[in-house]
Amino acid sequence: METNGDVIRPTPQQARDALADTEQIRASTTALSATPWPLWFTTALTLYIAAVPPVYGGMVAASEWLLPKAAWATVMAVMTAAYLALFAAAASSWKKRTGVALRLDVLPKRATVPMAVGLPALLVGSAIAFRATGEPVLLLAASAVGAAVSIAFHLTFVRLHRKNS
Template identity: 55%
Template sequence: METDAGAHLPTPEQARAALADTDHVRASVAALSATPWQPWFAATTTAMFIALPIFLGGALAEPEWLMPQWAWVVTMVATEAVFGALLGLAARNWRAKTGVALRLDILPKWAAVPAFTLLPLLIVGAGYAFRYTGRPLWLFGAAAVGAAASIGSHLWFVRLHRKAP
């Protein structure tokens, strides 16, 4: 019984084509793993940075502003719970799509440390500034800066994604 071992070997052209396809698949997987957040999550994060200073300012207001302080606190806690659930959903979708868990430790420290430090200080500081001055401009200013930071970071991720191989 004779076997033809060479009959199943690809030609050099077929081998080059298969390698090119493999490189294309690798590039696609790399781009997929660098994909920025879904647009709904970018909008949700931006909404959180708009709402949080206003809710906190209402909760800290002396005297009450627009509605009772307890209503501001309940609204703020409920909203943050929704944002937390949406973050969990986005993280699960990200893992299902890429096979990689979300990790904040891979963000560049030169951008992450100031953002994770200054944004909470800005939000809390605006709430206290509103409490002591009674001017809601502090809250709206903090909301605008938070929204700009959120939109800017999402645009940055999109730019990084486009540069990915």
């Protein structure tokens, strides 16, 4: 390093090397943060998404459907609490293992925005349609589509990770 009075300045080559190291660290961090959810969490999330339409449908049904409404509400509360606990465990485990928090913001907006809008509309809309028609096939179809969307989103996450690695 060259000295210029009190200030020590790196040579041009040292500065280029430091920038290259910084860029490599940034690329590595981006790849790590885009790594897919653990498989166990993906499975739990897919099952949760598949269970929401019939459970929510039972909650909003015009009359009791298979179970009392209070039972459906209890099932929904327990499912949601379990999902949130598993999400926290997955995020904590990932952060301990990699030092990087799980992030969805690294995914392309063309994938996340339709999912963030479409999936809730599908899950809630199917229950509303069930209430109006009484046809449980709508709930089953929404469950299947929701599970397929969950799996497709996970595969997109995997593909992005492989592309960034």
